[in-house]
Amino acid sequence: MFGIADYGAFVIAIVVFLAIPGPGNLALITSTSKGGVKGGLAATMGVIAGDQVLMWAAVAGVAALLAATPALFGAVQWLGAIYLAWLGWKMLSAKPGDAPVLNIRPRQYFQQAAAITLLNPKAIVFYMAFFPLFVDPARHQGLVTFGAMAATIAALTFAYGLGMTLIVHFLAERLRANPTIGRALEKVAGVFLIGFGVKLALSK
Numbered sequence: 001m002f003g004i005a006d007y008g009a010f011v012i013a014i015v016v017f018l019a020i021p022g023p024g025n026l027a028l029i030t031s032t033s034k035g036g037v038k039g040g041l042a043a044t045m046g047v048i049a050g051d052q053v054l055m056w057a058a059v060a061g062v063a064a065l066l067a068a069t070p071a072l073f074g075a076v077q078w079l080g081a082i083y084l085a086w087l088g089w090k091m092l093s094a095k096p097g098d099a100p101v102l103n104i105r106p107r108q109y110f111q112q113a114a115a116i117t118l119l120n121p122k123a124i125v126f127y128m129a130f131f132p133l134f135v136d137p138a139r140h141q142g143l144v145t146f147g148a149m150a151a152t153i154a155a156l157t158f159a160y161g162l163g164m165t166l167i168v169h170f171l172a173e174r175l176r177a178n179p180t181i182g183r184a185l186e187k188v189a190g191v192f193l194i195g196f197g198v199k200l201a202l203s204k
Contacts, residue, residue: 003145005136018160023116031109032168043113044161048154050117058127091190
């Protein structure tokens with residue numbers, strides 16, 4: 001199909017990767033809990049936009065550039081780590097009544113999720129290594145093949161994000177009756193974000 005080898009396995013692999021806990025999932029959950037369905041969908045579109053940039057950057061060979069220029073790779077990596085840690089600290093230090101770390105305007109949710117996705121240079125290298133696994137050399141159609149793969153990832157990400165948004169929104173409606181639980185979950189999210197930032201900073 002469009003030069004993709006074992007399209008079914010490709011879809012399954014993407015679904016598995018989407019379900020792995022990470023900053024993108026955390027941004028989606030936090031955005032939904034703060035901004036409702038609109039916030040969650042905006043964050044989903046932000047993740048999709050960031051992923052598309054990284055995927056096409058990988059196709060264009062940016063991964064090779066980053067690998068050949070360790071200083072550039074390290075700078076982007078540290079920038080992403082600092083950004084995630086800053087978000088986590090803001091969540092941990094927030095007091096009852098403070099303005100939310102993520103505003104409830106969907107546009108900002110989009111920007112937040114896109115920034116979290118883009119500031120992970122490892123994703124470019126991941127796509128550079130992942131795509132060849134599912135390209136059929138005998139039926140490869142160049143940009144058509146990569147375009148079909150990118151479109152599939154975008155569609156699956158949207159479906160996953162929509163499902164997560166509806167589930168989190170359903171749970172959030174019930175948690176709003178108990179603000180203490182909501183604040184505790186925000187602190188947990190902050191710890192995870194700091195952890196993701198540290199992991200990104202220390203990864204080789």
